[in-house]
Amino acid sequence: MSKSAPIIYTKTDEAPALATASFLPIVQAFTKSSGITIEPKDISLAARILAAFSDFLREDQKVVDALAELAILVNKPEANIIKLPNVSASIPQLKAAIEELQSKGYALPNYPDEPQNDEEKSIKSRYEKIKGSAVNPVLREGNSDRRAPKAVKNYAKRNPHSMGAWSSSSKTHVATMSHGDFFHNEKSVTLPEATSIKIIHTDNQGKTTALKENLDLLKGEIIDATVMSKKALIEFLEEQVIDAKEKGVLFSLHMKATMMKVSDPIIFGHAVRVFFKNVFEKHAAVLDKIGVDVNNGFGNLLSQLDELPEATRKEIEADIETDLKNGPALAMVNSDKGITNLNVPSDVIIDASMPAMIRTSGQMWNADGKQQDTKAVIPDSSYAGIYEATINFCKENGAFDPTTMGTVPNVGLMAQKAEEYGSHDKTFEIKSDGKVQVIDTNGNVLLEHNVEQGDIWRMCQAKDAPIQNWIKLAVDRAKATQIPTVFWLDKNRAHDAELIKKVNQYLPNHDTSGLEIKILSPEEATLYTLKRLKNGEDTISVSGNVLRDYLTDLFPILEVGTSAKMLSIVPLMNGGGLFETGAGGSAPKHVQQFLEENHLRWDSLGEFLALAVSLDYYGNVNNNEKAKILAETLDDATDKLLETSKNPSRKVGELDNRGSQFYLTLYWAEALASQTKDTELQHHFKPVAEDLKSNESEIINHLNEIQGVPVNIDGYYAPKESLITEAMRPDKIFNDILSQL
């Protein structure tokens, strides 16, 4: 047998990284005898920082740039990558990670907020590449197929998660802009030929500045550009603050400052300044002098107050209190610690935060730690309507019932940095009034906007090949499932209108006979889908990149309680496979609980599901029958894990991630020992299955008994490996059994 390419298993951050410390050795033990190599690649935030600043480090501290290696691999047919969620760092997180690494002896430069010279500028630009969502867009060289496997749906039907009741008198609502935002200002064209463009700003005196040059575009590519008016945004935010106060609801802001790392922090900053208007008006000079930048959240102001003379600090603190008292109540992230929705832009991320609110009766937490109706401020109106429609639906019909509701799989356009999620290098905060134009090599103006100082202008791209691939994937899924399939596209929106032309052009290339395929605007699609969902009927959503992200948290969270239980496949355009584990994030709250009481409530179901598809894919590509059997038996083990409710509990002293992984291991070994297709595997796993079974209660008792005390892993972003291993693999009997393999 010639040596096959390995399966790559990413090491990431926070809860998934902890879970990996326990699960990866299990996977390596189980696959070894079948000639499969599972190769870890560290793409954690800490590793990415170290890789980017190698030249600052001692020889023995240098690490390889694993993300750069994977960026090459994803374009090769042999790619087989299991991708766990990673931190998309906001600036406060990035700074915390740098500080932790510095304290561990890495001579990294500080993050220069306001670079003073060329060297600092270069350091900042190196950090910018690590900031925000810097991993997923690089690896996602394919479109996205996310769905809840049948076993997961069935489990939720038998064991429904809690669903907060909805009242028709709920005051919760979405507030979004009616003019001047990205949605209303969008313009779009499809390129008839390949070209190269530049983006030029011209001020009112006629002075031109190139914002971007030499951007090559392909034939058939859709480009769009739009602008968020600063004036309109501030006016809107001011109205919402007043309205929230009048209605007696919490004020909450829902953005994607991690993924939309250029535009959304700017919008976040405006919201903070509007909310704390008096503080910023009265103390503008002082706050400016100490370099307060609330694009990184209100927490940035709080953390810098210490630099001020006591009298000034006290005065500002008093004014903050006044603004808080006079304004509407703010939604809280952690009311015990006084952390508000406006403190850190990465604490409330729209894809997870809106569904969590909808699942909780449309309420968020107030300063007293009590639930309260909420105004959800989502400034840009491109997608806010889907949440508004969902909230209205819940007010009319009550909460969804997980025991009877249907399911909504998603096929998402994602490849090659499609749409808004690839727009960061073409997003600009406008320096002066004038116009911005997109101009091709022949001097044709393709798109143009009048702009004012402070506006946010951006351009997005969606290439033809990924779009064709996305349409094919949608038809494939519709055929495989025979479920009605809806393209969520708005003919009244410039970009979507171009995309609809392509859907109409390329759909006839496929045999769609007998399939129900529609195109509906996001609001119409929401209503159509929700009605069916309530009736227990399934509907495939086919969406652009942002809605892919939003819908694959919204529906899973309502249907199965968390998007961690999703199967999340990215068939890569050049032939390989990227298997994401779940559709959610890295669950910082889980780490907090783990450190406090040695209980990790992270559910590794997403990892189990992804590994099974990865092994099956490996088996097919490499003609490795053993890999296919490992995949089948792993799926059987996962089904049994669900049937026997061996997922982690949320409570200390009960089964946690480690115990749940023990059961997966036991069931997997038993399934391998009882299959008869491959006797070698059968004999190999029989003694292991027996040993695991006979030691089950001892191992589980031990894993439960050690809980209830704090754990030290020496760090957050770069914890000490040996301490993580000790914490995540604490049971000697279990470890010894695995080492027999």
Ligand SMILES: NC(=O)C1=CN([C@@H]2O[C@H](COP(=O)(O)OP(=O)(O)OC[C@H]3O[C@@H](n4cnc5c(N)ncnc54)[C@H](OP(=O)(O)O)[C@@H]3O)[C@@H](O)[C@H]2O)C=CC1
């Ligand atoms: N694919 C990726 O790489 C993604 C990365 N992220 C990153 O993750 C971080 C956190 O993002 P956030 O928006 O808070 O979203 P998360 O998905 O991490 O968390 C939201 C909540 O979902 C629940 N949850 C998520 N995963 C699991 C799991 N495996 N088992 C059990 N419960 C789970 C938890 O609920 P509870 O606390 O009630 O248990 C958690 O608090 C950010 O840095 C973000 O950028 C976010 C999305 C995707």
Ligand SMILES: O=C(O)CCC(=O)C(=O)O
């Ligand atoms: O990459 C990120 O920052 C988040 C990704 C995400 O939320 C998703 O793909 O669902």
Ligand SMILES: [Mg+2]
């Ligand atoms: Mg998401």
